[in-house]
Amino acid sequence: MITPRAATQEEVRRHNLGRLLRLLHIRGGTSRAELTALTRLNRSTVRALTGELVEAGLVRESAPVGRGAAGRPSIRVEPESERVFVLAIDVGVERVVAARIGLGGVVLDRRSTQQVRGDSDPPQVLHRLKVMVGELLSAAPVDARCVGAGVSVCGVVDSRDGTVRFAPNVGWVDVPFGPMLADHLGLALIAVGNDADLGVMAEHLRGAAADASDAIYLSGEVGVGGGIILGGQPLVGAGGYAGEVGHMSVNPEGRICRCGRRGCWETEVGEDGVFRSTGIPPEAGFEQVLAAYAAGDGAALAGVHRAGHWLGVGVVDLVNIFNPQVIVFGGAVRHIFSLTEQLVKEALATALAAPRAQVRLAPPALGADSTLVGAAELAFARLLEDPLGTLTTPTRTEAAIV
Amino acid sequence: MITPRAATQEEVRRHNLGRLLRLLHIRGGTSRAELTALTRLNRSTVRALTGELVEAGLVRESAPVGRGAAGRPSIRVEPESERVFVLAIDVGVERVVAARIGLGGVVLDRRSTQQVRGDSDPPQVLHRLKVMVGELLSAAPVDARCVGAGVSVCGVVDSRDGTVRFAPNVGWVDVPFGPMLADHLGLALIAVGNDADLGVMAEHLRGAAADASDAIYLSGEVGVGGGIILGGQPLVGAGGYAGEVGHMSVNPEGRICRCGRRGCWETEVGEDGVFRSTGIPPEAGFEQVLAAYAAGDGAALAGVHRAGHWLGVGVVDLVNIFNPQVIVFGGAVRHIFSLTEQLVKEALATALAAPRAQVRLAPPALGADSTLVGAAELAFARLLEDPLGTLTTPTRTEAAIV
Numbered sequence: 001m002i003t004p005r006a007a008t009q010e011e012v013r014r015h016n017l018g019r020l021l022r023l024l025h026i027r028g029g030t031s032r033a034e035l036t037a038l039t040r041l042n043r044s045t046v047r048a049l050t051g052e053l054v055e056a057g058l059v060r061e062s063a064p065v066g067r068g069a070a071g072r073p074s075i076r077v078e079p080e081s082e083r084v085f086v087l088a089i090d091v092g093v094e095r096v097v098a099a100r101i102g103l104g105g106v107v108l109d110r111r112s113t114q115q116v117r118g119d120s121d122p123p124q125v126l127h128r129l130k131v132m133v134g135e136l137l138s139a140a141p142v143d144a145r146c147v148g149a150g151v152s153v154c155g156v157v158d159s160r161d162g163t164v165r166f167a168p169n170v171g172w173v174d175v176p177f178g179p180m181l182a183d184h185l186g187l188a189l190i191a192v193g194n195d196a197d198l199g200v201m202a203e204h205l206r207g208a209a210a211d212a213s214d215a216i217y218l219s220g221e222v223g224v225g226g227g228i229i230l231g232g233q234p235l236v237g238a239g240g241y242a243g244e245v246g247h248m249s250v251n252p253e254g255r256i257c258r259c260g261r262r263g264c265w266e267t268e269v270g271e272d273g274v275f276r277s278t279g280i281p282p283e284a285g286f287e288q289v290l291a292a293y294a295a296g297d298g299a300a301l302a303g304v305h306r307a308g309h310w311l312g313v314g315v316v317d318l319v320n321i322f323n324p325q326v327i328v329f330g331g332a333v334r335h336i337f338s339l340t341e342q343l344v345k346e347a348l349a350t351a352l353a354a355p356r357a358q359v360r361l362a363p364p365a366l367g368a369d370s371t372l373v374g375a376a377e378l379a380f381a382r383l384l385e386d387p388l389g390t391l392t393t394p395t396r397t398e399a400a401i402v
Numbered sequence: 403m404i405t406p407r408a409a410t411q412e413e414v415r416r417h418n419l420g421r422l423l424r425l426l427h428i429r430g431g432t433s434r435a436e437l438t439a440l441t442r443l444n445r446s447t448v449r450a451l452t453g454e455l456v457e458a459g460l461v462r463e464s465a466p467v468g469r470g471a472a473g474r475p476s477i478r479v480e481p482e483s484e485r486v487f488v489l490a491i492d493v494g495v496e497r498v499v500a501a502r503i504g505l506g507g508v509v510l511d512r513r514s515t516q517q518v519r520g521d522s523d524p525p526q527v528l529h530r531l532k533v534m535v536g537e538l539l540s541a542a543p544v545d546a547r548c549v550g551a552g553v554s555v556c557g558v559v560d561s562r563d564g565t566v567r568f569a570p571n572v573g574w575v576d577v578p579f580g581p582m583l584a585d586h587l588g589l590a591l592i593a594v595g596n597d598a599d600l601g602v603m604a605e606h607l608r609g610a611a612a613d614a615s616d617a618i619y620l621s622g623e624v625g626v627g628g629g630i631i632l633g634g635q636p637l638v639g640a641g642g643y644a645g646e647v648g649h650m651s652v653n654p655e656g657r658i659c660r661c662g663r664r665g666c667w668e669t670e671v672g673e674d675g676v677f678r679s680t681g682i683p684p685e686a687g688f689e690q691v692l693a694a695y696a697a698g699d700g701a702a703l704a705g706v707h708r709a710g711h712w713l714g715v716g717v718v719d720l721v722n723i724f725n726p727q728v729i730v731f732g733g734a735v736r737h738i739f740s741l742t743e744q745l746v747k748e749a750l751a752t753a754l755a756a757p758r759a760q761v762r763l764a765p766p767a768l769g770a771d772s773t774l775v776g777a778a779e780l781a782f783a784r785l786l787e788d789p790l791g792t793l794t795t796p797t798r799t800e801a802a803i804v
Contacts, residue, residue, distance in 0.1 A: 156756060166756065214644075226723075230637060230638075230639075230644075233635075236632075236725075237616055237632075237724055237725025237726065237757065238614070238615065238725050238726060238757075238761075239757065240725070241754070241757040241760075242724050243723070243725075244722040244723065244757070245722075245723055247722040247753075247754055248650070248722065250654070251654060252652070252653060252654075253654075253655070259752075259754055261752040313651055313654070316651065316663070317650045320646040320649040321628075321644065321645070321650060321723070322637075322644050323639025323640050323641055323642070323644040323645075324639065324640060325640045350662060350663045351649075352643070352661055354558060354641060354643045355643040355644075355646070358640045358643075359640075
């Protein structure tokens with residue numbers, strides 16, 4: 001232990017401002033008494049700090065509803081969700097979503113476009129996003145401030161510079177999408193993350209994995225990726241490439257995967273596998289699979305059950321390898337899971353007894369929005385790290401929409 | 403940030419004593435000048451602290467061999483490997499090993515007994531260990547001190563109380579082996595760990611994974627387990643059960659595993675799978691497989707190549723899932739890997755390009771001793787945490803062999 005330099009009073013203050021704002025961002029409205037208890041700061045400090053956040057327009061205080069621990073009414077503090085927002089963008093294979101998401105994680109407004117596969121060249125996606133973001137910003141209240149932007153992409157991302165290294169399902173290789181989009185929208189900086197990593201982050205902060213230290217979120221449409229949190233920390237790997245659970249070999253007699261290997265998990269449980277098994281053409285969209293299944297179509301039933309079977313096999317692998325508390329079925333896997341939940345749970349009986357007893361299988365609490373909300377969390381990170389610094393440094397004006 | 407209580411001078415001193423001793427334990431002999439550079443403590447502090455360690459009999463100082471940074475000779479400090487030791491024990495399916503391992507990780511002396519499968523009831527193992535440990539201690543120098551004991555077991559272990567929860571290959575369920583062995587040997591406390599977890603720890607501290615933040619060590623004889631380090635931290639899972647990579651399903655058309663599932667990785671690459679594939683009876687021992695292979699026996703060649711094929715498949719899964727820097731092939735898998743390295747490396751070509759480029763496949767630098775050395779590290783932990791505290795508290799005499 002080299003005795004660390006003591007933090008300055010100013011550093012402590014800024015850090016505590018961030019802690020308070022993060023609490024309010026995750027919990028929503030909270031009484032000052034609760035904030036005092038949660039932070040273990042003293043009452044006068046909490047009052048002074050929330051006062052600063054009020055002045056900065058990040059939170060508001062309202063009349064007390066209940067009573068504090070001491071029997072006195074306690075002021076309620078709420079994030080300024082309508083006035084402080086980020087732009088969150090989710091680039092998938094078949095749709096692109098852009099949303100205004102307010103402090104507190106509230107989806108305020110959204111635009112979405114379907115795209116045909118193969119129609120997702122970066123310039124086309126950028127164009128669509130420019131239109132959608134323009135609409136979102138025009139519709140925003142005049143006094144609302146944009147404090148950041150974040151993007152979820154279904155591919156391997158270098159988060160340091162916002163480059164999408166490899167996104168086979170949209171056909172991107174080494175696309176500097178973050179900088180390109182920032183340039184296109186006139187923003188200073190756009191954070192980019194992998195969809196599965198963002199999905200697990202969002203479900204861990206405010207969803208089905210909120211109480212879990214060890215959680216797996218499955219993402220993807222055509223492909224299947226895994227966002228994995230272990231001991232409260234994201235699984236990253238040596239170079240940031242970890243979590244490619246879609247490329248576990250589950251069926252050596254199975255189909256050739258686009259990665260070149262045979263029988264990868266995603267060839268069985270990804271959308272394309274289901275299209276092939278059901279005989280429904282991908283152009284029809286996955287809704288067609290769901291409709292045919294609902295109508296009791298024989299091929300649809302068989303194809304979906306096949307996917308459910310292999311979903312169970314991979315889930316058991318993950319339970320044995322990771323001993324997670326929860327596996328959340330996001331992306332297109334969400335549909336397969338909801339249709340074959342019983343089958344997957346039966347498969348779970350073949351997992352080792354000890355980890356089996358500790359795992360829950362769950363749909364995403366945020367539905368189809370886990371990755372979108374995760375992109376918003378990425379965008380909020382800088383504000384939550386240093387609430388007033390972000391607003392007063394020169395980048396604040398740069399970061400505003402031109 | 404609740405400003406942390408400043409550490410007292412005494413706490414800082416004890417912490418720094420631990421840091422110095424740990425450095426010497428891992429690096430072996432080191433000059434005081436190097437210790438100064440590595441710890442960033444000042445020279446007089448290092449001199450004073452090593453003086454304390456010398457006085458406690460934990461390290462010795464010797465005449466300088468080279469010259470320090472300032473051009474002056476620098477005293478060399480070395481761990482007292484002969485005088486300060488732990489008992490390390492490795493309970494496998496087919497053999498039990500006990501060793502005296504000195505500070506610095508030096509195997510000073512060892513005893514080993516082969517055991518026939520099914521002949522590993524706890525009382526029998528305890529009896530064998532009592533004999534072996536007795537011999538080891540009789541042969542130790544009279545001034546040598548035992549500072550702890552650690553055990554590696556091929557099973558799921560509750561490290562808090564030293565209970566082996568589930569070790570199917572030796573047939574143990576809920577055996578409080580740590581307390582039983584401590585009682586049998588007259589020791590106060592014996593730390594117990596899972597073989598794969600200890601193997602990866604040892605290879606990470608002083609072996610093939612020494613430079614890796616993300617490493618996987620495969621252990622096992624009959625079964626196959628994974629000790630996994632991610633971002634420098636061991637993978638534990640929600641309840642301590644993570645790492646059961648031997649129970650990934652790789653071959654759905656394969657054999658029924660003793661876990662009840664079909665086609666688990668260990669049914670193909672574990673010893674029993676190889677015995678079945680080669681037609682050699684388990685009673686003959688794995689050496690017989692190696693001998694038949696070396697002799698060019700057709701069934702042995704085919705059986706070992708089959709295991710190599712499946713070894714490669716599982717390795718690719720692990721590379722895609724974890725993006726590790728190194729996979730170390732320990733336990734019985736060590737033999738399969740050394741015979742089929744080319745086959746495994748060919749399989750690796752089917753891993754995703756990015757993680758593939760970052761992984762090394764390696765034999766264990768500690769050979770068959772990774773788990774044994776890991777057990778020693780477990781035993782040294784308390785001494786390294788607080789070098790003088792351990793020696794001066796009442797438990798020191800209790801911890802000595804009666």
